[in-house]
Amino acid sequence: MNRILAAFVAGLVFGVGLTVAQMTNPAKVLAFLDLFGNWDPSLAFVMGGAVAVTFVGYRSLRGRHAPVCDMSMRWPTTTAIDGRLVGGAALFGLGWGLVGLCPGPAVASLGIAPQRTILFVIAMLVGMALARWFGERRSPAAASA
Amino acid sequence: METFTPISALVGGIIIGGSAILLMVLLGRIAGISGIVGGLLPPPAGEAGWRLAFLFGLVAGPVLWGLVGGFVPPVEVTSAIPVLIAGGLLVGFGTSLGSGCTSGHGVCGLARLSPRSLVATLTFMAVAVATVFVTRHVIGG
Numbered sequence: 001m002n003r004i005l006a007a008f009v010a011g012l013v014f015g016v017g018l019t020v021a022q023m024t025n026p027a028k029v030l031a032f033l034d035l036f037g038n039w040d041p042s043l044a045f046v047m048g049g050a051v052a053v054t055f056v057g058y059r060s061l062r063g064r065h066a067p068v069c070d071m072s073m074r075w076p077t078t079t080a081i082d083g084r085l086v087g088g089a090a091l092f093g094l095g096w097g098l099v100g101l102c103p104g105p106a107v108a109s110l111g112i113a114p115q116r117t118i119l120f121v122i123a124m125l126v127g128m129a130l131a132r133w134f135g136e137r138r139s140p141a142a143a144s145a
Numbered sequence: 146m147e148t149f150t151p152i153s154a155l156v157g158g159i160i161i162g163g164s165a166i167l168l169m170v171l172l173g174r175i176a177g178i179s180g181i182v183g184g185l186l187p188p189p190a191g192e193a194g195w196r197l198a199f200l201f202g203l204v205a206g207p208v209l210w211g212l213v214g215g216f217v218p219p220v221e222v223t224s225a226i227p228v229l230i231a232g233g234l235l236v237g238f239g240t241s242l243g244s245g246c247t248s249g250h251g252v253c254g255l256a257r258l259s260p261r262s263l264v265a266t267l268t269f270m271a272v273a274v275a276t277v278f279v280t281r282h283v284i285g286g
């Protein structure tokens with residue numbers, strides 16, 4: 001299978017999964033995060049289902065040398081638990097809690113309700129570019145990680 | 146008022162897991178959306194095509210699901226525009242600095258039993274819950 005087609009299919013499946021899970025609705029996500037209000041635990045089932053399936057799938061792929069359409073399996077190799085990781089995750093959590101959108105659902109919503117989320121996605125891209133610039137200034141060697 | 150939907154949530158999660166497996170078995174990549182998007186700014190040689198194709202699929206998925214008669218929930222954004230923009234900047238900056246989001250750390254990382262991803266996931270979950278608590282029950286309450 002062609003690399004581009006394979007990536008498109010994987011993205012398509014991901015988009016359908018987010019829609020079925022209703023994660024494309026920020027109000028649903030905020031209801032999940034509202035632990036001390038009228039809590040909707042649904043999204044714990046999304047995470048649970050996704051992690052369980054991926055866990056089994058990744059296990060079975062562990063010994064594989066190459067994927068079907070590319071040269072190498074790019075398993076992450078970074079293991080550092082540092083300020084960058086925790087600080088980045090905290091800033092992400094703040095933004096996620098403010099709006100109810102994380103990167104996947106934000107992008108996935110662009111086809112069904114672009115007028116609602118396009119500003120968020122543009123701001124997200126700017127934020128990513130700023131973080132890259134910030135990272136390159138601080139440690140030029142680590143910029144490609 | 147939102148309602149509890151455990152079945153569709155579980156099914157959706159299983160489909161998302163299926164996508165993560167597909168991307169690994171076909172392309173050898175982790176299905177982390179922030180990483181896939183961020184890798185386009187700017188992409189190294191040979192990296193742009195598959196990333197754009199994945200994101201194009203991600204946008205097309207909900208549309209096609211609706212066309213075949215599937216339920217497409219509304220996208221209810223309640224934030225004021227300045228908050229929406231601030232949220233986007235924080236999500237973009239934070240996921241780039243912390244190398245991952247709900248999918249990369251929260252799904253793929255936890256599935257690999259990565260301690261690094263567990264720390265990231267617990268951190269963004271805790272901060273997001275605290276943020277909603279403050280905005281809904283302290284300031285908004």
